[in-house]
Structure formats: structure tokens, C-alpha cells
Amino acid sequence: xxxxLKAAFIFIAPEADPAVHRAWARTPKVHLLTVGVxxxxxxxxxxxxxxxxxxxxxxxxxxxxxxxxxxxxxxxxPVPVGVVRFDIHPGLGNVSGDAxx
Numbered sequence: 001x002x003x004x005l006k007a008a009f010i011f012i013a014p015e016a017d018p019a020v021h022r023a024w025a026r027t028p029k030v031h032l033l034t035v036g037v038x039x040x041x042x043x044x045x046x047x048x049x050x051x052x053x054x055x056x057x058x059x060x061x062x063x064x065x066x067x068x069x070x071x072x073x074x075x076x077x078p079v080p081v082g083v084v085r086f087d088i089h090p091g092l093g094n095v096s097g098d099a100x101x
Contacts, residue, residue: 012039
């Protein structure tokens with residue numbers, strides 16, 4: 001691996017603001033941008049913006065994204081999308097994001 005991978009981790013949390021709740025972690029081979037969003041629509045728009053403007057080449061979604069939310073993000077961008085799995089998420093009142101968004 002000779003190049004640096006630019007990746008993003010998108011987490012979903014009530015009242016998260018992607019303009020405020022974001023931080024980079026940079027290693028010699030991976031630069032990871034962590035960004036919080038408040039809902040699926042915001043995540044979808046963010047994913048597109050990160051791929052188009054930040055050069056993000058892979059996206060990981062937090063466990064708050066259910067199957068429907070993950071599918072929305074994966075369909076929105078031309079890069080690999082992975083997901084951490086929770087059937088119920090402790091940060092979302094022990095439900096899937098699919099039940100909320």
C-alpha cells in the first residue's frame with residue numbers, strides 16, 4: 001500500500017451537526033475523517049460531498065444505520081460502503097435508525 005487511503009466514518013446521533021462534529025485522525029497510510037449527522041438525508045448529502053470534494057475513497061457507517069439507511073448511502077456514492085452492525089443501537093434509544101429515519 002503505497003498511497004494514503006482517505007476514508008470517512010459517519011455516525012448518526014441526535015442533534016449532530018456535520019459542520020461541527022467532525023475530526024481527522026491521520027496515520028502514515030490512512031486518513032480517517034469522523035463526522036456526525038442527525039439523520040439519513042443529512043448522511044446521504046454528506047457522503048456525496050465527501051466523495052466529490054474531499055477525495056474520500058471508502059465510507060464506514062456506524063451501527064445506528066439500519067439496512068435501509070446503509071442502502072441509501074451505498075446507492076448515493078461510487079465508493080465502497082461498510083457498516084458496523086447493531087440491530088438495536090444504544091445511542092438511539094435501543095432501536096435501529098430504520099425505525100427513526
